[in-house]
Amino acid sequence: MSAGGRAVAHVDAPALLVDAILAPERLAALDMAAWERLLACARRNAVLAYLAERAMREGLIDSLPEAPRAALHSARTSAARLSQLARWELERVRRAFAPAAMPLIALKGVAYVVRALPHATTRILSDIDVMVPRDRIGEAEQALVDAGWQGTKLDAYDQKYYREWSHEIPPLHYPGRLLSVDVHHTICPPVSRLRPDAAQFWADAEPCEIPGVRLLSPVDSVLHAAVHLFFDSDFDGRFRELVDLHELLTAFGGVSGFWDALIARAKMQGLGRPLYYTFVALTRVLRTPVPAAALAASRAFAPPPLTDRWMTNTLETVLTPVDPQIWPPANRARLWLLFVRSHWLRMPAHLLVPHLVRKSMRRVRVDPLAAPR
């Protein structure tokens, strides 16, 4: 085995990925072994198309070596198609809701697409998320079913879980279409200790270029992403969510008054803790330039010092990109569950544990023999 072969193993791919995202101009200096590790790591963490977008924005993608350039272009093309489908699916939902004048807020990925945020077309979407008023969620579901969407076939356990413990109804899927629709009535599951007032989100929601569709205000979309980052018991894809927050804060952070409004809103809605953790994770993992005043203000939401120290270390461990070369993978998912369990959920433990076990047993697998789409 050549010395070069050993060099491949010694690349710190997660560090390389963070560097490449923050300073794409460094891509020009990479050797081919580093490229291989970088692209595999970016793919594993669902940010390959995002890396391509960063390289495009810096105007250097055309100067990259042929094979990595092809991989980046391919990832970008495929993610861009998903974002196009998301916009189209949102339009279909809007049409289904229009006769009943159902109020509609587009959330997360599809909202980033409508806002034309630079990273919006790089996300690997599998669904679109929309919010409707809580007292009309049954009507919203029926409107979609009447228009041809179908509910997910769930067993009694899952039905019960969704209806009782979730802030959304089971995903709706239109036969033959790639993206499903998730209908929410608020941004935090009722199982959580967080109880923001959904009426406030509606009050501040902004119109957009699509008549009849509204978007969360910039501060609320950051808070939603922050809650989501820490909420999902599914550990995979956390780094991707962190990148979303990095981009949201980069896009909105320059607007005058944004940071003060963000802190004030978090306090008012009782979402200070997730915002504090978001700042901790972002500054440690992605070196996001959060203004010193905002950082200082967010410390008011910090937990007691001992918990704070444990949490801060855990967050950095868990939210750093996964290195796909390490096989079998380190079980960071377990640490994540511990974290989610201990800090956020109010679902009773006798319900929570079986739920998490079921969830972990149901990893999505595809059939290599089926024709790809």
Added chain:
Amino acid sequence: MNVGELSPALVSSRMAADGLAVAIPPVTVRLRSPLRQVATQFHSLYADYVVADASDYADIDVRLVPAGGARRWLRPQVQFVVDGVMPFDAFPQDHALPLFEWGLNWVFSHRMHDHLVLHAAAVARGGRALLLPAWPGSGKSTLAASLASRGWRFFSDEFGLVKLDGGDVIPFVRPVALKNQSIAVMRAFDPHAFIGTSFPKTRKGTVAHLRAPAESVRRAREPARVGAVVFPDFEAGAEASMRRIDKATAFLKLAGNAFNYEVVGERGFKAVAAIIRGCESYILRYGDLDAAHAAIEGVMGDRA
């Protein structure tokens, strides 16, 4: 250096350690596995492929690892791992090589969106490619393999990889996965063909891999302009008939055959248009290979 120039033992030890990186143009694949039969079977099927340096860039990084759990003692299984993810359920360990082939196809089809990817076999002669677009069960693998054994340059039995600028086809030369009766058909058609281990009782029945011709592997970086598009339609006992179809019909059939037509968008439309404008398209019904070859000579013969 080619895979065949390494000893099976060396291939096995490299696969068990840092992996063996092999150029399978247009990609380089790094394969790691502690399973000896994977190394042995790979060694014979990929003998003519160039070994990349361990420090070279690999586009696709695959591990075939024995699955854990209690079943490993009773019915050993194998997992396909790509970039640290296991996209598929485990396969029986005896089927590790078919799993590698199918898994590689799956990964490849998800990563080639800088091309239009057709579900097509392709061969070429005299610098002109014959594109055979069809869904599984149409006999395109066997037809392409039989043409390759009669001197056509083999491109692929599965992927018609089309450049988005101009519509030329590029090879993705791999072993041909022959299924069930096709194995005997190819043995009879070309007694000298190298066909590897038979894998009975896979999800697609019995599968055996036909080694791609060495010359086709050697020239796997040479694209070709499409000389004819022939949609094959195998039916046991059918008389061979080659029917020309109009360009609008051909366009719709070819675009509808692509894996990623909607993903690549306008550039895919233009690539399909360039192919359809540049040559004639046909539907070939056939019941036996010799008659199919004669019909193909009829439309491609003047190009040789």
